[in-house]
Amino acid sequence: MSMEVVVFACQQAVPEPDAVKSLWRGGEVRLRVLPEPCSSKMEAFQLLRTLATPVDLVWVIGCEEQLCRYNEGSHRAGGRMAYTKKYLAEIGLEPARVGRSVLTPGDESALAAIIAEISDRVQALGASPLRRAPNTAARRSAK
Amino acid sequence: MVIGEAKPVAEILEMIKDFKKVVVAGCKGCVTVCNAGGEKEVAILASELRIARKAAGNDLETLEYTCERQCDPEYIEPLDDLVKDAEAIVSIACSVGPQYCTARYPFVPVFPGLNTMSIGGALEHGVWKEFCQACGSCIIGDFGGLCPITRCAKQLLNGPCGGSSEGLCEVGKGSIPCIWQLIYDRMKNLGQLHKMQEVKLYKNWSTSRDGGLRTTIREELKQ
Structure with a gap:
């Protein structure tokens, strides 16, 4: 079963989104990197909607909080991530299917470590239960 | 709201x-x-x-x-x-x-x-508190602008009761300010402490839920 990871990356933290793809060692797991003006641009409902598509893992990469260009942006993104995990726990989906990392803008080794962490996470979690659900699978095979 | x-x-x-x-x-x-x-x-x-x-x-x-x-x-x-x-x-x-x-x-x-x-308002981001029970005949003008109907556990009109201690209500294990302490402080600020000696005999509850389902009509707006 093919899997997919979506990464929302702050443009300050990750000025070159293509660099993320070049670091990707996730094998057959598809990676999509979407640049954002700030990690705080991501709202809980956007993370949930992405997971519902379904996607197997959603990740947000932002700047360290004291380095955020928009002062409180990265801090707010952290709060939203926390309550997105609560929403997931409430409906019985693994909270680990969303994640967030922060780094110093331009720190390539930190970025590489984050990408490795994302890869490890998706491999450990496996496919989303939304993909494994019988109704969905049946509908796909019928198409 | x-x-x-x-x-x-x-x-x-x-x-x-x-x-x-x-x-x-x-x-x-x-x-x-x-x-x-x-x-x-x-x-x-x-x-x-x-x-x-x-x-x-x-x-x-x-x-x-x-x-x-x-x-x-x-x-x-x-x-x-x-x-x-x-x-x-x-x-x-x-x-x-x-x-x-x-x-x-x-x-x-x-x-x-x-x-x-x-019916209430925000105390801080993510915290909302009740301030009004929609009793239909507002009396907060007699109490320095504070509502003992909503904010006193006993809805007293002549408080405080014996459960008020160091400004806190006995209900809520020390987490709820005694509204009668706040009313006293407010009346003192306004120089109206003497008004607290006036005994409030009763409140008109017929405008509250006790009077049944309420309908508000503004004749000048009706079409």
Whole structure:
């Protein structure tokens, strides 16, 4: 079963989104990197909607909080991530299917470590239960 | 404003378990301000419902719309196009909203996605407190602008009671300020402490819920 990871990356933290793809060692797991003006641009409902598509893992990469260009942006993104995990726990989906990392803008080794962490996470979690659900699978095979 | 709080998702899932396509309807009024039923909360709830149902192998389609208000019939009308394709409505307005939806769509099941908690205001981001019980005959002018009906556990008109200690109410284990302490402080600030010696004999409760379902009529506005 093919899997997919979506990464929302702050443009300050990750000025070159293509660099993320070049670091990707996730094998057959598809990676999509979407640049954002700030990690705080991501709202809980956007993370949930992405997971519902379904996607197997959603990740947000932002700047360290004291380095955020928009002062409180990265801090707010952290709060939203926390309550997105609560929403997931409430409906019985693994909270680990969303994640967030922060780094110093331009720190390539930190970025590489984050990408490795994302890869490890998706491999450990496996496919989303939304993909494994019988109704969905049946509908796909019928198409 | 009216303070609302999201119902547990499990409760909503149970309500809509027999339906495949539902409208999730929010409100841009009070419940948007208290982050319980606005556009973002509609998107969050709809996503949660879809994820939970999909994971259970029972797909759900959601249609999302946030009304300007759900407490005026003309603002319910924009739901018409969505509702004609749906089997049920989950309204996350205060409980007025689902009832207006029920009135407009007599053959469509309507469910509340919120619990309506109180009439109140924000103390800080994410914290809302009750300030009014809508008793229908406001007397806070006699109490320095503070409401002993809502904020005194005993609704005393001549307080405080013996349960007030160091400015705190015995109810709430020290977490609730005694409103009668606050009224005393306020009256002192206003130089009106002598007014607290006037005994308030009774309050008119006929305007409250005790008088039955209330209807407010403004003749000059009626058409």
